[in-house]
Amino acid sequence: QKEVEQDPGPLSVPEGAIVSLNCTYSNSAFQYFMWYRQYSRKGPELLMYTYSSGNKEDGRFTAQVDKSSKYISLFIRDSQPSDSATYLCAMSPSRGAQKLVFGQGTRLTINP
Amino acid sequence: EAGVTQFPSHSVIEKGQTVTLRCDPISGHDNLYWYRRVMGKEIKFLLHFVKESKQDESGMPNNRFLAERTGGTYSTLKVQPAELEDSGVYFCASSQLFRNTEAFFGQGTRLTVV
Secondary structure (H helix, E strand, O other), X not given: OOOEEOOOOOEEEEOOOOEEEEEEEOOOOOOXXXXXXXXXXXXXXXXXXXXXXXXXXXXXXXXXXXXXXXXXXXXXXXXXXXXXXXXXXXXXXXXXXXXXXXXXXXXXXXXX | OOOOEEEOOEEEEXXXXXXXXXXXXXXXXXXXXXXXXXXXXXXXXXXXXXOOEEEXXXXXXXXXXXXXOHHHOOEEEEEOOOOHHHOEEEEEEEEOOOOOOOOEEOOOEEEEEX
């Protein structure tokens, strides 16, 4: 069983829709949760990170962590074609970006 | 400020040959990480340098892989001899020593072993 499960998609939605991306994990030692965005032929780029359960908002993006259910989500409001990319969840047992454990990534397409 | 730079961007080699990948981290970043993504799988941790010292190399697949970071600046990852299953995208990332909430990734080196 993988430590982090993420549906690879692909996911295709119309412009302006609310997008929900999710990951589940099995290791209760994870305490640092991140979402990365990766455009084709580029490296992953950090979108958001959080240390604890709850919500964190940054512009059109909201990250949600439920440690009791071992479930994290990323919501994108008012989605734009420029949001089309692969979204990767990543986690670490340490309080920082060390030895990240990644999900497989969800390929997202926003259609104009 | 320059980001994390990796060379080459793409390498095609024959099974049994040697390949060396290079990573130039962001200046001043003491943490340097190597990750790998093989086809259809998730990105996986290979190893972690703090300055020139290997902090954690638990993800290195076998002794055909050798990573170095002489002088604590750039790093190289050598695969010798390369096997077909080594094909994938190799990412390097770096972060500050004490403010390591964000690891900055390079664009990756796509390695194809034929």
